[in-house]
Amino acid sequence: xxxxQLIKYGEIKDGLTFNEVDKPTVRAxxxxxxxxxxxxxxxxxxxxxxxxxxLLPIPMPSTLAYDVSGVVVEKGEQVNKFQTGDLVYAxxxxxxxxxxxxxxxxxxxxxxxxxxxxxxxxxxxxxxxGLTALQSLEYAGIKQxxxxxxxxxxxxxxxxxxxxxxxxxxxxxxxxSTNNVEWVKKLGADxxxxxKTEDYKSIVNQADIVxxxxxxxxxxxAFEVVKQGGKVVSVVxxxxxxxxxxxxxxDYKLPEELASLSRDKNATYKFIFxxxxxxxxxxxxxxxxxxxxxxxxxxxxxxxxxxxxxxxLASGRAKGKIVIKIY
Amino acid sequence: MHILLNKIKEKIALSPEAxxxxxxxxxxxxxxxxxxxxxxxxxxxxxxxxxxxxxxxxCTDSHGKEHTLQFAIKNWWISDxxxxxxxxxxxxxxxxxxxxxxxxxxxxxxxxxHAQFPEFEPYQRNNLERHVVxxxxxxxxxxxxxxxxxxxxxxxxYPDIEQYTRNYHIASYLGFTQESLSRIRVEKAKK
Numbered sequence: 001x002x003x004x005q006l007i008k009y010g011e012i013k014d015g016l017t018f019n020e021v022d023k024p025t026v027r028a029x030x031x032x033x034x035x036x037x038x039x040x041x042x043x044x045x046x047x048x049x050x051x052x053x054x055l056l057p058i059p060m061p062s063t064l065a066y067d068v069s070g071v072v073v074e075k076g077e078q079v080n081k082f083q084t085g086d087l088v089y090a091x092x093x094x095x096x097x098x099x100x101x102x103x104x105x106x107x108x109x110x111x112x113x114x115x116x117x118x119x120x121x122x123x124x125x126x127x128x129x130g131l132t133a134l135q136s137l138e139y140a141g142i143k144q145x146x147x148x149x150x151x152x153x154x155x156x157x158x159x160x161x162x163x164x165x166x167x168x169x170x171x172x173x174x175x176x177s178t179n180n181v182e183w184v185k186k187l188g189a190d191x192x193x194x195x196k197t198e199d200y201k202s203i204v205n206q207a208d209i210v211x212x213x214x215x216x217x218x219x220x221x222a223f224e225v226v227k228q229g230g231k232v233v234s235v236v237x238x239x240x241x242x243x244x245x246x247x248x249x250x251d252y253k254l255p256e257e258l259a260s261l262s263r264d265k266n267a268t269y270k271f272i273f274x275x276x277x278x279x280x281x282x283x284x285x286x287x288x289x290x291x292x293x294x295x296x297x298x299x300x301x302x303x304x305x306x307x308x309x310x311x312x313l314a315s316g317r318a319k320g321k322i323v324i325k326i327y
Numbered sequence: 328m329h330i331l332l333n334k335i336k337e338k339i340a341l342s343p344e345a346x347x348x349x350x351x352x353x354x355x356x357x358x359x360x361x362x363x364x365x366x367x368x369x370x371x372x373x374x375x376x377x378x379x380x381x382x383x384x385x386c387t388d389s390h391g392k393e394h395t396l397q398f399a400i401k402n403w404w405i406s407d408x409x410x411x412x413x414x415x416x417x418x419x420x421x422x423x424x425x426x427x428x429x430x431x432x433x434x435x436x437x438x439x440x441h442a443q444f445p446e447f448e449p450y451q452r453n454n455l456e457r458h459v460v461x462x463x464x465x466x467x468x469x470x471x472x473x474x475x476x477x478x479x480x481x482x483x484x485y486p487d488i489e490q491y492t493r494n495y496h497i498a499s500y501l502g503f504t505q506e507s508l509s510r511i512r513v514e515k516a517k518k
Contacts, residue, residue: 085366085369116387116392117499290494291494291505
């Protein structure tokens with residue numbers, strides 16, 4: 001089968017090439033998905049550039065990307081939940097990475113039926129960003145009437161996080177640039193803050209939850225606007241000590257500035273590692289079918305132009321997700 | 328089973344032998360919510376008479392979006408008739424939107440029943456006639472009526488169905504978007 005593979009770390013155009021590779025092996029708990037659409041994410045760009053070599057070492061060559069939608073064409077002997085012909089979507093587990101190809105084999109714990117009211121392209125745009133949004137806000141215990149600040153509301157994760165938070169009945173503040181203010185309002189945010197003309201710290205206070213999707217100084221600033229006993233969840237800030245332990249980093253300490261801010265506010269700080277989860281995708285499926293969440297696509301590329309799609313991703317100008325149509 | 332037999336007896340006189348034959352070629356089943364009874368691409372051998380619950384048949388377009396063809400509630404028949412009559416793989420999927428009770432028939436036995444019991448012929452013809460009328464009405468409604476009028480008719484035809492269905496099932500059945508359905512409901516609520 002045809003697959004887009006990373007052959008060496010470095011510049012996008014130097015590192016990627018189309019190769020003819022074997023169809024993946026279907027294990028007992030896997031389904032083989034004939035891929036209709038895949039989506040690419042910032043993590044794919046980081047992998048190509050080699051920025052994650054120590055955390056996520058991958059063999060060369062490797063087929064890229066994690067998000068997929070398609071049709072089940074074969075299943076392992078232990079699989080009862082899915083049948084051939086089922087239309088599904090998934091964020092595939094790390095060890096099964098490779099959705100820029102004709103087929104991918106995926107452990108069913110990561111797979112859900114696809115929402116029936118959206119296309120394959122729209123479905124492929126959801127898993128990684130949707131799971132990140134859901135798992136972050138779920139960890140923070142989001143509930144009705146919570147005041148939630150979500151940074152970068154026009155981003156892939158932010159735009160889904162706004163919609164997920166609204167589906168839970170929260171009051172949502174979000175930051176974005178002037179050009180995107182009206183667009184982000186339509187996603188349902190209650191107060192859209194134009195970071196070019198307004199200081200979000202003077203607008204948001206006593207937030208129950210701050211969802212940090214920006215990192216850098218924004219992680220520490222979250223403690224200025226979160227309430228006493230609130231929650232700061234981050235997908236880009238420093239790792240927390242509990243998460244570091246999971247990676248065997250026994251000596252790791254949260255940077256003192258954050259530790260001190262967290263103590264002063266008696267506020268929890270948690271770094272969220274998105275994990276593939278079919279049950280969470282089922283929950284998102286229901287929200288999509290009820291139109292509480294709408295996929296947001298920046299551009300769909302044909303498979304043959306996947307490398308251009310990565311160049312577009314690297315430009316950082318995409319509003320919504322970049323999707324590759326395989327068939 | 329008596330629900331179906333009573334429906335048949337409204338149209339034709341049923342001999343004890345014919346009644347026994349209907350019983351012998353059918354099976355009453357309770358099907359869990361979410362079960363797919365007919366799957367697109369597969370051979371279709373069954374026809375279902377619904378005695379409780381709610382089922383739906385739909386097709387999936389090349390983009391992966393579902394389009395509802397039919398809902399089946401109590402006293403409705405459901406299957407993929409294109410597959411059965413043309414002897415081709417299913418183009419439809421039939422699923423249970425709720426736990427449903429059905430009477431299941433082998434399609435060939437049900438369709439061929441009049442060969443053994445000719446009294447079924449007018450019953451089958453009447454069913455087919457009503458089916459044609461209903462399909463023609465549906466096409467004309469689609470061509471002539473506003474979205475709001477189609478929605479009103481739908482609620483008359485399928486009372487209480489909204490508690491079993493998702494909005495996109497209804498919107499795709501009526502041929503408009505979920506946004507339009509929401510708007511129509513808001514306007515109806517204002518009246």
